[in-house]
Amino acid sequence: MTLADAVAAALFVGVIAYALFGGADFGSGFFDLTAGGARKGAQLRTLVDHSIGPVWEANHVWLIYILVMWWTGFPESFAAAMNTLIIPMLLALLGIVLRGAAFAFRKYAPTMGQARLYGTIFAGSSLITPFFLGAVAGAIASGRVPIDRRGDLWSSWLNPTSVLGGVIAVGTCAFLAGVFLTADADRSDLPKLAETLRLRTTLVGVVTGGVVFAALVPIHRDATTLAHGLEHRAAPLIVVSGLAGAATLGCLITRRYRAGRVTAVVAVGSVITGWGVAQYPWLLVDQVRIEDGAGVDATLVGLLVVVGLAAVIVVPPLAYLFYLAQQADTETETVTARSESRQ
Amino acid sequence: MVLAEAVQTLAGNDPAGLLPAREQMALSLGWHIVLAAFGVAFPAMILVAHWRGVYRNDDVALGLAKRWGKVAAVLFAIGAVSGTVLSFEMGLLWPGLMGPFGDVLGLPFAFEGLAFFTEAIFLGLYLYGWGRIPAKQHLLMLVPITGAGIFGTYCVIAVNAWMNMPVGFRMENGNVVDIKPWAVLLNKGSVLQFAHMWVAAYMVVGFVVAGVYAAGMLKGRRDRHHRLGLTIPLVFASVAAVLQPFVGHLLGLRIADRQPAKLAAFELALETESPSPLRLGGVLIDGEPRFYIDIPRIGSIIARNSLTKPVEGLNTIPPEDRPPVNITHLAFQGMVGIGTLLMVAVLIYWLWRWRGHDLSQNTWVLRFAVIAGPLAVVALEAGWVATEVGRQPWVVYNVLRTRDAAGDNPDLWVLLVATAILYTGLTVGAVIVLRSMASRWRAGEEDLPSPYGPEPEPLRADASDSRRSS
Numbered sequence: 001m002t003l004a005d006a007v008a009a010a011l012f013v014g015v016i017a018y019a020l021f022g023g024a025d026f027g028s029g030f031f032d033l034t035a036g037g038a039r040k041g042a043q044l045r046t047l048v049d050h051s052i053g054p055v056w057e058a059n060h061v062w063l064i065y066i067l068v069m070w071w072t073g074f075p076e077s078f079a080a081a082m083n084t085l086i087i088p089m090l091l092a093l094l095g096i097v098l099r100g101a102a103f104a105f106r107k108y109a110p111t112m113g114q115a116r117l118y119g120t121i122f123a124g125s126s127l128i129t130p131f132f133l134g135a136v137a138g139a140i141a142s143g144r145v146p147i148d149r150r151g152d153l154w155s156s157w158l159n160p161t162s163v164l165g166g167v168i169a170v171g172t173c174a175f176l177a178g179v180f181l182t183a184d185a186d187r188s189d190l191p192k193l194a195e196t197l198r199l200r201t202t203l204v205g206v207v208t209g210g211v212v213f214a215a216l217v218p219i220h221r222d223a224t225t226l227a228h229g230l231e232h233r234a235a236p237l238i239v240v241s242g243l244a245g246a247a248t249l250g251c252l253i254t255r256r257y258r259a260g261r262v263t264a265v266v267a268v269g270s271v272i273t274g275w276g277v278a279q280y281p282w283l284l285v286d287q288v289r290i291e292d293g294a295g296v297d298a299t300l301v302g303l304l305v306v307v308g309l310a311a312v313i314v315v316p317p318l319a320y321l322f323y324l325a326q327q328a329d330t331e332t333e334t335v336t337a338r339s340e341s342r343q
Numbered sequence: 344m345v346l347a348e349a350v351q352t353l354a355g356n357d358p359a360g361l362l363p364a365r366e367q368m369a370l371s372l373g374w375h376i377v378l379a380a381f382g383v384a385f386p387a388m389i390l391v392a393h394w395r396g397v398y399r400n401d402d403v404a405l406g407l408a409k410r411w412g413k414v415a416a417v418l419f420a421i422g423a424v425s426g427t428v429l430s431f432e433m434g435l436l437w438p439g440l441m442g443p444f445g446d447v448l449g450l451p452f453a454f455e456g457l458a459f460f461t462e463a464i465f466l467g468l469y470l471y472g473w474g475r476i477p478a479k480q481h482l483l484m485l486v487p488i489t490g491a492g493i494f495g496t497y498c499v500i501a502v503n504a505w506m507n508m509p510v511g512f513r514m515e516n517g518n519v520v521d522i523k524p525w526a527v528l529l530n531k532g533s534v535l536q537f538a539h540m541w542v543a544a545y546m547v548v549g550f551v552v553a554g555v556y557a558a559g560m561l562k563g564r565r566d567r568h569h570r571l572g573l574t575i576p577l578v579f580a581s582v583a584a585v586l587q588p589f590v591g592h593l594l595g596l597r598i599a600d601r602q603p604a605k606l607a608a609f610e611l612a613l614e615t616e617s618p619s620p621l622r623l624g625g626v627l628i629d630g631e632p633r634f635y636i637d638i639p640r641i642g643s644i645i646a647r648n649s650l651t652k653p654v655e656g657l658n659t660i661p662p663e664d665r666p667p668v669n670i671t672h673l674a675f676q677g678m679v680g681i682g683t684l685l686m687v688a689v690l691i692y693w694l695w696r697w698r699g700h701d702l703s704q705n706t707w708v709l710r711f712a713v714i715a716g717p718l719a720v721v722a723l724e725a726g727w728v729a730t731e732v733g734r735q736p737w738v739v740y741n742v743l744r745t746r747d748a749a750g751d752n753p754d755l756w757v758l759l760v761a762t763a764i765l766y767t768g769l770t771v772g773a774v775i776v777l778r779s780m781a782s783r784w785r786a787g788e789e790d791l792p793s794p795y796g797p798e799p800e801p802l803r804a805d806a807s808d809s810r811r812s813s
Contacts, residue, residue: 060423060424060426060427061423061456061459061460061463063427063430064426064427064430064456064459065456065460067430067431067433067434068430068449068452068453068455068456069453071433071434071441071445071449071452072445072446072449072450072452072453073446073449074445075441075442075443075444075445075446075449076442076443076445078434078441078442078445079434079438079439079441079442079445080438080442081434082431082434082435082438082441083438083750086435086752089431089435090431090435090758093427093428093431094761094765096424096427096428097424097425097427097428097765097769098765100420100421100423100424100427101420101421101424101768101769101772101773102772104417104420104421104776105772105773105775105776108417108776108779108780109776109779110775110779110782110783114775118772295445295446295449295522296446296522296524298522298523298524298525299446299447299449299450299522299524302450302453302524302525303449303450303453306450306453306454306456306457309457310457310460313457313461314457314460314461314464317461317464317465317468317487318464320468321464321467321468321471324468324471324472324475324476325471
């Protein structure tokens, strides 16, 4: 493994982390949006607030990590991608801004009307962001980002692979979020809510799984390099993803929510990893290889030092934070249960 | 769009993306810098309040720490959003900088990311820690937040210092070669610039927070909660305000050698004079300075630490290498003027206090304390404008012109308008939310949820749920 490969791998770990942590977080917007009116949806929205509370802000950090690793490790390809994909990048960014701000504002909104307004903005923008980031991934994976000039501003991301990438991103986010929210609702002794979520999540899972596998057909025609990778080197991961996805649906149907969370993470994680493996060794497919797009060795070593430090400095307190958040959960469970029994 | 075209014509043959990119960067950085100051300086103030609470059994101080933690969380959340915007914009607006120089300047950003992550996690731990982590360990959670904030500031300033004093690479036939990324992080030029920004952050946050409590006291809320809420940040702001002129002076001394064009613009020096006067006020109209007062010799003393050494005039600099003089000069003088005013004000305040008069009960003093916050913000923005505009037309001094860093994209004007609307919305939202938090606290709702924090205590959770759903 070369230095450039190591940095690309570290960058990709960030992509996977963002897809999983950020995915569950963005996806909760889908359930928030479809929760119903203010009174009917109050319980689900409270659950959403509660379960993404500890993670939602840390998720920006994953994205910043990806961008910084990219522009430092592979600067020319970063500039090229930003130049060609300016429109979807900006729309994703718009979603991030609106969502982050609206989520914080909703918590403190002085009136019900304002809370609803912020809530709608939060939930709507939760769908926008993964769609456009998925479209960006599709543009890169289908070889539509040239390195030496600006690619077409529209067709670079309005094409079968990009649009499918966006749809799959939204679907997987919602699926992940649904599984986690169902488990949360179950754990908090909210059986009625858990049932509603279970049905919706199963539906989302079936649709998303269907799209992922159906997408292989148009991708085969539209993005040949990627399709070749998916059908050969990445094929085992796609199979794992399919099995884990099916297992998750099984867990939902049989109400084994705890196990379902693990299989859902495996299913989504292996789809994302499959994309990375299928694309390897291309940085921008059909344009630049990882090896050729990398910055100088001294910088790559510096980046790996930062990654190493992050593993030591950041991971233990992050684990402790999740542990504390779980503790906070158990304290409030009794309350929520009481409030449901009253309704 | 007519306006955009007119500006474009004025800008001559610059690429279409240059002006809107500049304005957009100015808008989003100028907005973010205030929140960044809170990220750096506020945790230290919370640390002092919390320390008082724990080690001196001061419940009022502990209450302040708890509330400030929640305010910090909201500001941090918005700051994270605008920080994400900036990392996109680096690539979207400046492909000519990030393409060739990304691997030169990137490492400090990577470390800044690490610092930011650490800050975010420990802030989360701090907010979740109330009543869950033993008191003294809980207090310690603030130490990494404070430390990471300081380190992160250093890293970002290191990149800016690099733009002013490029190191860690050579140009060879138009190519960037011989890259030493650690040199950017360890650039000697970063230290003073960092010190200036760091101290500025304490001034801004100290005066703004003190001003909030001063406003409360003006409305008749003169309890211990408000007095302490005024005093703790004011002590930080005072120390910073007194230190700042010295730090700024040391930083300024370097400019004569490094960036003579910037110094000439700061001082509105059209021609070299020896010794140079200090020029107060003044604007350039048709190439002639108007409306100014010259104080002989002081310019040489301030800018060069000498009675005789001159400030090099703009006439020694080729026209295409001169920064926009008026903006740079006025921003610089605005920063220095406000800084001096604030320093004098805090010196008088503490001198009087030392002589046994408590000025914190004086209405006029409180009124000044209220406007000191906004004044400090203006000084921060002015200082930033002075250093950034003063570096023009270079993005990397003497290496890369800003014009060559920008992309060729006229549609950026649309984006600029959208950004302006969005940031206005964000600002209004933030103000509404912070005011609503304050009024709910006053009404006795102590345990408000925070974006990071746990759900409120059981009984209150019920109360707020029924309030929401009704």
